[in-house]
Amino acid sequence: MLAAVPRPKREIKPSTVRFIAMLRALDLAVDSHGVSHAELERRLCDWLVQGRQAEARLRENPGDADRERLTALVARKNDVEHSGLARADGHRAKAGGQRIGELVSGKFPAGKVPPRRRVEVCVAVLLEFLAENDPDGFADGEYGTRGAWLEWWRQAAQGQEPDIGEGKLHVWGYLDTALEQLRDIGVHVGAGVRAEEPASAGISGLLAERDQALARARQAEKLLDEATARADAAEARADAATAKAEEATAKAEEAATRAQEEARERERAQHQRDEAHHRADRLRKRAAALALPLAALAACAGIAVDRLLLAGRPTRTVEFTVPAQEVTASQQPVFTLSGGLPAGSDWTLRIRLAVTPTDPFSGCTFEMQITAHAEADGRRLPSFTSHPGQKDITQVVHLGRLGSRGVRLVVTRLAVNPPSCTVRLDPSGSRATAPG
Numbered sequence: 001m002l003a004a005v006p007r008p009k010r011e012i013k014p015s016t017v018r019f020i021a022m023l024r025a026l027d028l029a030v031d032s033h034g035v036s037h038a039e040l041e042r043r044l045c046d047w048l049v050q051g052r053q054a055e056a057r058l059r060e061n062p063g064d065a066d067r068e069r070l071t072a073l074v075a076r077k078n079d080v081e082h083s084g085l086a087r088a089d090g091h092r093a094k095a096g097g098q099r100i101g102e103l104v105s106g107k108f109p110a111g112k113v114p115p116r117r118r119v120e121v122c123v124a125v126l127l128e129f130l131a132e133n134d135p136d137g138f139a140d141g142e143y144g145t146r147g148a149w150l151e152w153w154r155q156a157a158q159g160q161e162p163d164i165g166e167g168k169l170h171v172w173g174y175l176d177t178a179l180e181q182l183r184d185i186g187v188h189v190g191a192g193v194r195a196e197e198p199a200s201a202g203i204s205g206l207l208a209e210r211d212q213a214l215a216r217a218r219q220a221e222k223l224l225d226e227a228t229a230r231a232d233a234a235e236a237r238a239d240a241a242t243a244k245a246e247e248a249t250a251k252a253e254e255a256a257t258r259a260q261e262e263a264r265e266r267e268r269a270q271h272q273r274d275e276a277h278h279r280a281d282r283l284r285k286r287a288a289a290l291a292l293p294l295a296a297l298a299a300c301a302g303i304a305v306d307r308l309l310l311a312g313r314p315t316r317t318v319e320f321t322v323p324a325q326e327v328t329a330s331q332q333p334v335f336t337l338s339g340g341l342p343a344g345s346d347w348t349l350r351i352r353l354a355v356t357p358t359d360p361f362s363g364c365t366f367e368m369q370i371t372a373h374a375e376a377d378g379r380r381l382p383s384f385t386s387h388p389g390q391k392d393i394t395q396v397v398h399l400g401r402l403g404s405r406g407v408r409l410v411v412t413r414l415a416v417n418p419p420s421c422t423v424r425l426d427p428s429g430s431r432a433t434a435p436g
């Protein structure tokens with residue numbers, strides 16, 4: 001059996017390795033804040049979506065006042081599309097950050113300086129996260145600028161090792177760690193490829209490892225918080241489900257209680273009906289037994305009434321003479337029937353109201369209705385409404401011992417079609433009567 005042949009390490013130009021290590025150091029600085037490659041790609045997907053929205057807005061309104069910002073969003077979207085670092089459809093849910101990982105590992109393109117557009121987009125998204133998580137360091141230029149990174153890329157593309165000066169920027173504290181990681185994944189790092197100021201590089205490497213450990217701890221804490229949040233959400237959902245079940249049980253019990261109460265009510269009602277039938281039977285029997293005596297009593301009472309009638313008690317009558325009025329639907333006419341009736345009598349008011357259109361050829365009284373009420377001694381009595389089309393309206397109102405200070409008829413509503421019709425209301429024939 002043949003022994004496995006070890007895979008040879010890729011030979012890469014020192015300038016290329018140096019630039020990839022620098023890019024990886026920038027990625028490690030971002031990773032120290034708990035930001036994953038998937039989050040980086042999701043941000044690129046957001047840029048794609050924002051750029052497409054800006055394109056649509058510019059198409060709909062070419063003279064948009066915010067045109068300069070929208071144009072910048074479109075240009076950034078084009079850069080992301082050409083870089084190939086994110087999904088072209090901008091689907092954030094499927095963004096895993098694999099291409100960014102390949103870029104900072106020197107795996108793609110293998111052994112070559114990455115294309116300018118890809119480097120520019122990667123650096124732009126890394127610097128944006130650093131500006132959010134370390135605004136003071138970013139403002140002090142501790143991670144370089146986009147212009148500086150473009151110059152370092154040009155030097156590497158020309159085969160020159162990027163000139164990072166004295167190497168005092170914070171990001172270069174991760175450079176030794178980046179070189180070691182590249183060695184671990186099989187990238188050949190020559191002896192001449194190292195970070196500036198090796199005496200301080202070891203300390204910087206320790207600081208970088210410390211930052212990575214802190215980042216991993218923060219990431220673990222973040223995962224724990226997420227797991228706790230999911231557990232709390234699940235517990236909340238379980239509590240909500242339990243509450244709903246308890247509520248449903250309570251409603252079912254309430255419904256059962258109502259059903260029992262209704263059944264008892266039906267039984268009580270049936271019992272009361274049976275008792276009512278029994279009482280009715282007893283009353284019928286008693287009525288039959290008393291029929292003859294009552295008939296005799298009624299006969300005697302009839303004789304007495306006849307004798308009283310023959311005695312001839314007179315009926316007092318007061319006829320009202322009130323002038324007619326011509327009114328429209330918008331008016332509420334008032335007729336003063338009497339200034340006062342003789343006091344001490346039980347009066348009954350018989351109202352008669354005749355309605356005629358002023359134009360005999362008009363059909364405005366065809367569906368006409370009138371609502372009115374009587375007033376006696378300033379007291380309003382129940383109102384009445386005529387039937388549709390009724391032209392001769394009569395109404396009997398019991399006044400009792402009212403009316404000694406005056407009796408009025410008030411028309412509160414006149415419904416005619418059209419509303420501009422004029423009709424004549426005549427209360428002649430109205431009177432009040434009382435036993436003498």
